[in-house]
Amino acid sequence: MTSFDAKWQQCAARARQAVLRDENAPFGFATRIAARAFASQPQSLESVWQRLALRLLAGALGALVLAAAMEVPHLRDTHPLEPGVADTVAQLVWRL
Amino acid sequence: MADSEFDSGRCLERVRLHDQDAAAALVEALYPQVIRIVRNHWAKQSDEEDLAQEIFLKLFSRLDQYEARAGIPLEHWVSRLAVRTCLDALRAKGRRPEVRIGDLPEEQQAWLDYLAADESAPPDSAAGSARELVGKLLAKLSPEDRLVITLLDLEEKSVKEISELTGWGQSLVKVRAFRARRKLRKLAQAFK
Structure with a gap:
């Protein structure tokens, strides 16, 4: 060990004795980090599927309501559920 | 913990x-x-x-x-x-900070004299001044050199521990520490 190395070690040893400042987290730091961590965390595959499934369900319900609304004008017909097509074969099959 | x-x-x-x-x-x-x-x-x-x-x-x-x-x-x-x-x-x-000898407080200058010159006895100053001078000298090193000296000399980690912490091989840690101390010596002498 050179003279400098020995002196450096002594200087470092003295530096290690320096009084450490408070090592506790500042007030509110932990809560802030916890909130930010969850806010910025990527979503899990499960939650992505859940959101997609809910949107699909809402879409399907919308389509159902729309189809029902289109059928309402035909409810007073003699055969309300008869297909609205002028197709002989289809009408025959329907009556059978 | x-x-x-x-x-x-x-x-x-x-x-x-x-x-x-x-x-x-x-x-x-x-x-x-x-x-x-x-x-x-x-x-x-x-x-x-x-x-x-x-x-x-x-x-x-x-x-x-x-x-x-x-x-x-x-x-x-x-x-x-x-x-x-x-x-x-x-x-x-x-960018690394510029440190001038004239800017150093007397106690830190005493540590610098001890490191760079022929002073045989370490100064009898507070540990805080040694800590600050060490920080100023380390700030002049490259990030890698600074890291290895901090871990070895201030945190007293072993070469094996430093290797695990940094992902560097043990030989690389030793070589970096050797070179970093050599640079520190040159830095300290350059102040004088």
Whole structure:
């Protein structure tokens, strides 16, 4: 060990004795980090599927309501559920 | 870890379930360890909280990686994450501060005299002045050299521990430490 190395070690040893400042987290730091961590965390595959499934369900319900609304004008017909097509074969099959 | 009663395994389980209180408890428990590393490697007191915050946010975003590697104590994994984040921050900072002998307080000048000249007895000054001078000299080194000297001489880690923390081979750690001390000697002498 050179003279400098020995002196450096002594200087470092003295530096290690320096009084450490408070090592506790500042007030509110932990809560802030916890909130930010969850806010910025990527979503899990499960939650992505859940959101997609809910949107699909809402879409399907919308389509159902729309189809029902289109059928309402035909409810007073003699055969309300008869297909609205002028197709002989289809009408025959329907009556059978 | 500051609180010996702290059950990190149970806390991690709750964090995994997005329990915000558990996450805050984890931060509280790990903060002393993280801030000690930040203060040893990062001289600017004004930025240390920002750097600690960056480390914790990385910790939460990479928690899955820790869980996948069973057998490694949480504290060890956090130390490695903190050391590497500090190294990245030092690299990003780039410019090294200018230190002039005339700007140093008398007590720090005495330590510099001891290091660079023929003074045989170390100055009888407060440990804080030695700490500040060491910080100023280390700030002049490259991030890698600074890291290795901080870990070896201030945190008293072994070469093996430093190798694990940094991912560098043990030979590289020894070579870097040798070169870094040589640069420190030149720096100290350049002041005189």
